[in-house]
Amino acid sequence: MVSKLTRALFVLIVTPCTAVAWGPDGHKITATIATANLTPKVQAQIRDLLGDQTLADVSTWADEIKSDPTYRWADRLHYANVEPGSKEFALSREVVSTPV
Numbered sequence: 001m002v003s004k005l006t007r008a009l010f011v012l013i014v015t016p017c018t019a020v021a022w023g024p025d026g027h028k029i030t031a032t033i034a035t036a037n038l039t040p041k042v043q044a045q046i047r048d049l050l051g052d053q054t055l056a057d058v059s060t061w062a063d064e065i066k067s068d069p070t071y072r073w074a075d076r077l078h079y080a081n082v083e084p085g086s087k088e089f090a091l092s093r094e095v096v097s098t099p100v
Contacts, residue, residue, distance in 0.1 A: 024060045031059035 062078045065071040
């Protein structure tokens, strides 16, 4: 006879889980740390682009719009894979390409 605990563990193991990944808090924390490490020139450029919003404020945008068909073009911009030790970021090379 299978115990209730064994059945419960089996259900947890075989039930697919939705990955929350970073979640909103993780995105905002990462953006806050990134902002603190930017040069004053880049911080000024970001202020010019975002106005009163901060990187932390806009860091969840891609997650918020990902199910809106209007923004399918942005799917490939959601994250980038940069090789360890890279000295530069090349959008065409680093951004994951997904079919639109």
